[in-house]
Amino acid sequence: MMFMTISQPQPQTRLCPACKAAVPLTEDMVVAMWLEDGATVEQIHAGDCPDYLDHQARLMESVERTRQKEERARQLFPDAHARFQAALQSLPAEQAAGPFAAALAELVSIQAGRFFGNGGFVILPEWADILDRHFPATGR
Numbered sequence: 482m483m484f485m486t487i488s489q490p491q492p493q494t495r496l497c498p499a500c501k502a503a504v505p506l507t508e509d510m511v512v513a514m515w516l517e518d519g520a521t522v523e524q525i526h527a528g529d530c531p532d533y534l535d536h537q538a539r540l541m542e543s544v545e546r547t548r549q550k551e552e553r554a555r556q557l558f559p560d561a562h563a564r565f566q567a568a569l570q571s572l573p574a575e576q577a578a579g580p581f582a583a584a585l586a587e588l589v590s591i592q593a594g595r596f597f598g599n600g601g602f603v604i605l606p607e608w609a610d611i612l613d614r615h616f617p618a619t620g621r
């Protein structure tokens with residue numbers, strides 16, 4: 482019988498240049514972990530470490546920006562999609578190209594870039610922007 486062990490690589494521990502906190506952990510310390518080149522890195526900080534607090538603040542700002550983009554997209558998408566549908570349905574059958582082809586070409590181009598890059602998908606804010614650009618609301 483053969484046994485296989487799945488080894489979990491140990492995280493690399495990196496000393497914080499600001500607070501230089503190290504093991505043993507105490508209650509007022511925090512451990513930050515992240516992935517870097519596929520490896521887990523951990524860094525111990527004093528709870529009031531300026532580097533840690535700055536990093537947390539930037540993280541929260543990034544989360545807030547993402548939330549705002551998502552919210553804007555959720556507002557933009559339904560109407561942009563409706564305009565897309567209306568434009569599509571109003572076309573004579575022999576004339577189905579124009580902005581549809583341009584919007585599709587842009588979406589495919591972005592998705593292809595992701596496919597050959599990090600493998601992500603075109604996200605809702607991008608869909609909403611592309612539809613809004615190719616099928617703009619009238620009167621603005």
Ligand SMILES: [Zn+2]
Nearest residue numbers: 497500526530
């Ligand atoms: Zn620190």
